[in-house]
Amino acid sequence: MKTLEELRARQSEITDELRALNDEIGDADPTAEQQARWDSLDTEEKDLRETRIPAAERAARVSDSRARWQSTRFSNKPGAFDALNNPAAGRQELVDSLIRANEHRDIEGDNQAHFERLIKRHSGDTAWAANLLARSRDEYQSGFAKILMGRAELLTAEERTAMSVGSNTNGxxxxxxxxxxxxxxxxxxxxxxxxxxxxxxxxxxxxxxxxxxSAGVTASWDGELAEVSDDTPTFxxxxxxxxxxxxxxxxxxxxxxxxxxxxxxxxxxxxxxxxxxxxxxxxxxxxxxxxxxxxxxxxxxxxxxxxxxxxxxxxxxxxxxxxxxxxxxxxxxxxxxxxxxxxxxxxxxxxxxxxxxxxxxxxxxxxxxxxxxxxxxxxxxxxxxxxxxxxxxxxxxxxxxxxxxxxxxxxxxxxxxxxxxxxxxxxxxxxxxxxxxxxxxxxxxxxxxxxxxxxxxx
Structure with missing residues (x-):
């Protein structure tokens, strides 16, 4: 059985493959081979998404069980928000961190799938992804609630730091x-x-x-040595x-x-x-x-x-x-x-x-x-x-x-x-x-x- 990390990694690979295949097809009709490949990847991605939820629940149960049997645990697995302290964090690290940071939220299945598709679609904008990750912290949520109730003076140091990433130039x-x-x-x-x-x-x-x-390029059937027409599309x-x-x-x-x-x-x-x-x-x-x-x-x-x-x-x-x-x-x-x-x-x-x-x-x-x-x-x-x-x-x-x-x-x-x-x-x-x-x-x-x-x- 694949681990949760392996499931996430494969989902990321499928996303990249689908994006590349979509660029390859462009505005043309997909070939039978392209359509078959698309359907196969789409089915696999849906199966992985359905498998990952039980895997995450199983990992949480194992973690709780181990916590009861040992007082000291060592792990080199990065935390969900470690990417915020890493200026060199790439898009994949930010996407994975965003998904992990929001897995415990009360988000329904369709919404979770929409959330993951959206952040993967815009993962190239690392500043945007980092801002979303910062606004996923519990300290940001609690600080936001205090500010909206006019209790800014009650913000803790951690909440003030978290809220600094979510304020805009207009206040x-x-x-x-x-x-x-x-x-x-x-x-x-x-x-x-x-x-x-x-x-x-x-x-x-x-x-x-x-x-x-563009309406696309229009090809033509021509005889041998016939001059090709200019098929440059109008953009x-x-x-x-x-x-x-x-x-x-x-x-x-x-x-x-x-x-x-x-x-x-x-x-x-x-x-x-x-x-x-x-x-x-x-x-x-x-x-x-x-x-x-x-x-x-x-x-x-x-x-x-x-x-x-x-x-x-x-x-x-x-x-x-x-x-x-x-x-x-x-x-x-x-x-x-x-x-x-x-x-x-x-x-x-x-x-x-x-x-x-x-x-x-x-x-x-x-x-x-x-x-x-x-x-x-x-x-x-x-x-x-x-x-x-x-x-x-x-x-x-x-x-x-x-x-x-x-x-x-x-x-x-x-x-x-x-x-x-x-x-x-x-x-x-x-x-x-x-x-x-x-x-x-x-x-x-x-x-x-x-x-x-x-x-x-x-």
Whole structure:
């Protein structure tokens, strides 16, 4: 049986192999050999992830057992936070330390997997990884709680040292790693569903992320000694700016004294507020007025990716097939359905006819796959069918072509010890928390999507 360290090492190797294979495939369709290799690595990675949790529990039991039978133990195994004291710590050491530092947190399986994928994806940014590791320390969590309750004078020396890495130039404090909604997904009822399936990048410098897109190279069949054509592709330069989002919560001094865990509850509410605000923006954000551009807004701007339903105010099987066929094959295999639960139920009703029994009856949950591709529900997706205009309904496409840009560190929170009344500008016994973060979003390649619109009856 492999040790926990061997399991972690193999997971890291698989991640590197998958990244290299993805770069090799690029925008082209994978060959049969490449697809088989990808599927094999993906299956092995899932098996390792399922094996590692029991292995970690077993290692903890062995450690506890040995502690009862010997009073002195010697080990040269580095601690989870030793990398912070090693200026030469590489990306793999920081990734391993981050995973170990957060294994004891109350993080659900899907969230743990998302956390590990995210830190591995951005492991090249060692400063970012080191900051996450520092914010994973228990001293940072306890110090953060004291500061949010206005008890900075009670900070221990260890807490002051830990908090120094999480303060920004504006005086705010970044959330502890396991509470940061940028790093850890919130509960399964989160409305921020689009973030979970989209490409997420971290912008470390400047205020605008600049990418590169291309339709790819078009090859040709030519005769012997025939001059080859110039197949240089046209490159696009999508630019996504970051937008400021903020929230403020106030409470009386009496509430600070009387309500247990007030600061923790407020942090949870901030995380929920971020989810709801971003969830709506990623679906239908205007891209103007300091908002990210939603996927529906981006697609609605181009008739080349719009498909009109066959019948007004009705979603039919033929419309689902048209959406599926409309996405080019190079993106279809990685595509997902994005729709409001209302339309998912409408599609479920299509299965009532014997000739269309491809979805379940009322005793079964709504489908999580349509034509073999995953279904993602979002209450922020449109539901209107006016029949007087082309109303947007369902998106199908490869969401790696919808990019969400975050500034490093995620959400920052500042504690305001006294608020002043607007009458005479004197304190009135209130305190508050000010939370803010910067993010942006837009589609980088609309050709990878199709948008179903309701036909007008006019």
């Amino acid at each position: 705010g404090y970044l959330l502890p790693t396991h509470l940061d909604p940028t790093i850890i997904l919130t509960n399964s009822g989160s409305s921020n569903a689009i973030r979970q399936i989209s490409r997420v990048v971290t912008l470390t410098q400047g205020t605008t992320w600049n990418g590169v897109t 696009g330069r999508p630019a996504i700016g970051t937008n400021v989002a903020q929230a403020f919560v106030q409470a009386t001094i009496a509430a600070f004294d009387d309500i247990d865990n007030l600061a923790s509850d407020v942090m949870m509410m901030f995380a929920d507020a971020r989810d709801r605000l971003e969830g709506a923006a990623h679906a239908t954000g205007t891209g103007a007025s300091n908002q990210p551009k939603g996927i529906v807004t981006a697609l609605d701007a181009s008739t080349s990716v719009e498909i009109t339903s066959t019948t007004a105010a009705t979603i039919g099987e033929v419309d689902i097939h048209a959406l599926y066929r409309g996405v080019p094959v190079r993106w279809r295999g990685r595509s997902s359905w994005l729709l409001n639960p209302l339309y998912n139920l409408a599609i479920k009703r299509l299965g009532t006819a014997v000739s269309s029994a491809f979805s379940g009856d009322l005793t079964q949950p709504v489908t999580d796959r349509i034509l073999g591709r995953p279904v993602v529900e979002s209450d922020d997706m449109p539901t209107t069918q006016t029949t007087t205009q082309l109303d947007n309904e369902i998106v199908f496409g490869d969401f790696s072509n919808y990019c969400i840009v975050d500034k490093p560190g995620g959400m920052s929170v500042e504690y305001i010890p006294h608020l002043f009344n607007t009458a005479n500008n004197l304190p009135d016994g209130r305190r508050g928390w000010y939370a803010y973060w910067r993010t942006g979003a837009d589609a980088t390649n609309i050709s990878a999507f199709r948008l179903l619109q309701d036909k007008t009856s006019a």
